[in-house]
Structures are given as structure tokens and as C-alpha cells.
Amino acid sequence: MILKKLFNKKNHKNPLIISGPCSIESPNQLEETVSQLVDQGIEIIRGGVWKPRTRPGSFEGLGSIALPWIQEVKSKYPVKFAIEVASAEHVEEALKYDIDIYWIGARSTVNPFTVQEIADSLKGTGKPVMIKNPVNADLSLWMGAVERFQKAGITDLAVIHRGFSNFRDTIHRNSPLWQIPIEFRTHFPEIMMINDPSHISGKRELVPLIAQKALDLNFDGLMIESHIDPDNAWSDAQQQLTPADLKKMLSELKTRKVKFEGQKMKSQLEEIRQQIDQADHDLLEALHRRFELVEKIGEYKKLNNVAVLQLDRWKEIFESRPEWGKPLRLNKDLIQEIFGLLHQESIRKQTEILDSE
Template identity: 70%
Template sequence: MITELFPSNKSKQNEAPFVIAGPCSVETPEQLMTTVGQLKKEGISWIRGGVWKPRTRPGSFEGVGEIALPWIQAAKKEFGVKFAIEVASANHVELALKHDMDMLWVGARSTANPFTVQEIAESLKGAKVPVLIKNPINADLSLWQGAFERFQKAGITDLAAVHRGFSNLREQVYRNSPMWQIPIDFKRTFPEIPMICDPSHIAGKRSLVQIIAQKALDLSFDGFLIESHHQPDLAWSDAAQQLTPQALGEMLKNLKTRSIHFEGVQMRNQLEEIRAQIDQADHELLEAIHRRMTLIEKIGEYKKLNNVAVLDLDRWKEIFETRPVWGQEMGINEELIQELFALIHQESVKKQTEILDKVD
């Protein structure tokens, strides 16, 4: 089972996370052998490598295909490592199993297509190979959950999730927006399924990979799927985000693991006391929202009585401009305030519209 690959006792601090690392794409036998050899020296025994590379647009390098599979077998034999590759069709699955691949993953583009997910799941019936499922390209939690449900209904339960971020037109820092709340929500639905982070695809730049990896550890992720190439600047795909094996080894040494359990009665009591204060603050927050919604209902009744339109853009502009300023004075993140009041305004418009539409 894939769960056996992860640290058995997460209460231990400084315990190394499970790592799968290797090139974005398997390019040549020489590139593969050199990279795997260097990764093995860094203590990496699980290797990843793209054989087929589904791309957003044609014309990009899409992998060397089936000819890479014997190269991988040779690397496994030479260095005593295990190998994971991406599959995007039943034919890929057949070839991967024929060449003794140790782990498979379903990529973000495949996860976005339920027909493809179903095809892969059906082709894996009876196979004894762990499967990683990446989140879909867009921020759709249900689509990600549905992919796991399709595999489970096909009798495949040796599964893990891979968080690789989501496409977002507004994202300016990372290649893909982390949107950490989505994998957290996934874990709430499937607590038994391990969650792995792909910091390479979230970061998009090698200088940001460690930042993302540390954040994942802080959120109790179970491991990493990381891209590494012995000459990353010369890589045929995703050159900017790949680390050399030596840089990867150094990064892993610098990551700080966190204990998810509390040692000692005093620590537990202090934490519970703070949590009780948070519960009280949340209750007061909900009371404030309830009070605001009661006032919104009064506004709605007034507008109905005086035949006034629900949406007042000047008023909304005033709220949207002033609330972040108020929050900033309290040290609250501006983006949080904007998102919070956007939701509150949406609910306010809904309530007022219902009042206007109600027949007396």
C-alpha cells in the first residue's frame, strides 16, 4: 500500500517526508542515467519521469514515448530505484505495466476529463500498482473528488492525491495558484488518502520551490513529487522549475518538519485554551454577520416600500474601498477583506432580491 511509504510516526520531528523526484521528461538514456545516479546519491530511491507529456497546445515537446520504457527499466536495474510515470490512456497503462513501472499518476489534464479517468481506472482493474491523482487544472474540488470515486468504484484503493496548484488568470507570483484551502477541503472528505505536494508545478521557478515545499510541510502534507534534472537549464520541458539533484538534496535538508501531535500536558492545555478563545471569537463573528443580515433585511423592506433598485453601485464601491482600509488598520490582509465582503455583498443582494420578489 502507498501509505506504507510515508513516515509511520508523524509525531517525530525532523522525520524526512516521502519524496519522488526526477526529470519532467525522460529525454535520452544518458540524461536519465546521469540524473537517476545523482538522485540516488542524494538518498532518493523513488524516481519520476515523463514518458508521455500531454501539453496544452500542440508543438511543445510531448515526450519520447514508449522507447523510454526500456531506458527506465535499465535505470531501475542499475541503481536499485523504483519509478513512477504519468499515464493518460488505457494504452499507456498497458505499456507501463508491461515494463514493470512501480507507480503511476494521472495528470491534471486527465483528471479534468471524467471519460479519461474512467478509461484509466477500468484499465487498471486487478493491477497491484499505486496510483497518484493530480488535481484538475482548474479549481474544481468535485472533479478531483470524482476522480478518486471512479477509481474506488473500479476496485482501486491504493491511491494518493497530488496537489499541483490551479490555473488562475490573476496569479502573478506562481505558475499555478496554490489555493491551499482546496487540498485541505479534500483531506476533510478523504482523510485516509495521503496528500502529496508538487511544488515544482506550483512554483514555476526553481527559486520558489522550497517556499512551496515548506508551506506544504507546515500543512501536514505527506510528501513531495518534485522535478529534478542533472542539467535543468538544458531540459526539454519545464526547464525553469527543475532543480539539480544536489540542489534538491540541499533543499530537503533545510526543510523543517512539524509535529502534528502535542507532547506534554502543559502544551496541550495551552493550545486548548487558545482554541477556546478562537471558538469565542468565531461565535462573535457569526453574531456580527447575523446582525448585519438583519439590517440588510430592513434595507430590503425599505427599498421595496419606496420602489428602489437593489443594486446601488456607488454604495458597493464605497464598501469595497473603505473596508480594506479599516482592515489594514487592524493588520488584516487586504485580499481577505475583499473576498469576505464580496461574499457578504453577494448574500446581501440575494436577500434584498428575495424581499422585492416576495408577493405580499
């Protein structure tokens, strides 16, 4: 139980840190990176051997040629090594060199057949597995991948939140969409959750911000790409940190208390939570009143043969509600998302009324 053992060793006071280069490029590059990371207390090294890329022509890893280099490094330093595998053939090759930990990439997680193939190939090996979220924001696919490994008898599991493709996000390489990993944890609270700020940010200057956000949300660990010469890295150069910069960043990150200490603190928290409960109750009553009015609108439209969707009215709501929220210091995107959902439900209710006898 490598992952759980290393995490429990930290006594839950500090996050588990996994670090190493995006791609293994040479024996010297690998050993120098590992040497510097070990000096910082890093016990799990990540390194790209096979690199599934979105488009052809990008560097796709050196493949099996890098596996003996990993074996050599492990003989010199007290580390475990994690690599990505995307097929049963990858697993077979990696097992020959006793690779310690296997992760399933975002492009593999989207394909249940690929996930099942890898799960079957690792069955009975006792190897730990880390499963990245799928490329797109599909919680069921992520959960399904975990369940396939569980059914294969693999219990030393972790998941990696590396963000989701979103063409409208101009800040992150992959949108974090924090609500998805949070919901995942409600279904699998016992599974370690690791954040990958490198792939979420896509820029090294954003890595600390994403990492801190993950710790604030009580993630169990971080997987951070580190390279001795990031600017000249063969892949993902912009998002990798030098080991020295990684050390500085880790020293500045703040870990939060998991539990509240002291009766006074607990009492204050409980009082605020009761106020939140009352606010939520008031909110639900307001929603009930709103949908009662929506049903009246539906009845009127049915009686007067009026179409359900009125674009001018929807445009008015979509533009006015964020303006109403400004003096209340409410997030514009949140308001638009909430009223988008309310509009969908209003359309559904009115359509049911029009279709009823």
C-alpha cells in the same frame, strides 16, 4: 501497497520525497539523474514519458521509446518508478514494462470519461495511482476522480496538489489555493496528499518556499522535479533543480510536529482554542446583526421600488473595508474576498424579499 509502505517506513517523521526529471530525454540523462537521487535516499523516481501540453509545438515526451530505459535503470538501482498516463493505451504500454506507479495529470482529471477509462484499464493490476488536482479549481472533479479509482478497486491511492490555473496570479505558475487541498483532506483524511512545488512555483527559486508551506500544512510528501542540467532541459527548464540543489533544499526544510507533546503545551493550546471559539461566536453574532440590517434594506427597497444592486454603494464598501483593515493588520485580499461573499449573500436576501408577495 507501495505508496503506503514507503510512507509508513518513514514513521511519519519525514515527508515522502518523489523526484526526477520533468521529461526523460535519453538513457544517459535518466541514469545519471537516478544515480544522484539514489545517493540522497530517494526511493521513488518520477519521469515524463508522455507529456500532455497546453499548446501544440511543445515537447510532448518521447513516448514508449523511454519505457525500456526505465526498465534498465530499475534493474540497476533500488527504486520504484512513477509516470503520467493519459489513456488506456498508455497504461497498456506501461504495464508491459512493469512501471510501478501511475499518476493522472491535471488535464486528464478534468475529464471524467478519461479518468474512468484509465481506472478501468488499471483495475485488478494492483498498481498504485496518484491523482493530480484538475487544472481549474474544482474540488468535486478531484474528489470524483478519486471515487472512480476506488470503485475500480484501487486502494493504494495518493493525490497530488499541483496548483490551479489563475490568470490573475503573477507570482506562481499555478496558484496554490491552499484551501482546496485542505478541504479535500476533510473528505478523504485517509488518502496521502503530496505537494508538487515545481508546478506551483514554475521557478526553481520559489520551490523551497512552496515545499515548506506544504510541510507546515502537514502534507505527506513532495514531488519535486530534478534534472542533471536543468537549464538545458527539454521541458520546464526554469522549475527543475539539480540533484545537488535538491539535497541542499531538503536539508533545510523543517518538518513540524503532528501532535502536541506534554500536558503544559496541550493546556496552552486548549486555552487559545477556547479564545478562538469565543471570537468565532462573536463574529457569527456580528454577521447575524448585519443580515438583519440587510433585510431592513431589502424591505425599504421593495416598499420604494428601488433596484437591489446599487453599484456606487458596493464600490464604496469594496474600497473602504480594506482601508479599515489596514490598522488592524488584516490582509487586503482576504477582506475583499469576505466582503465579496457578504455582498453576494446580501443580494440574494434582498432579491428574495423583492420577489416575495
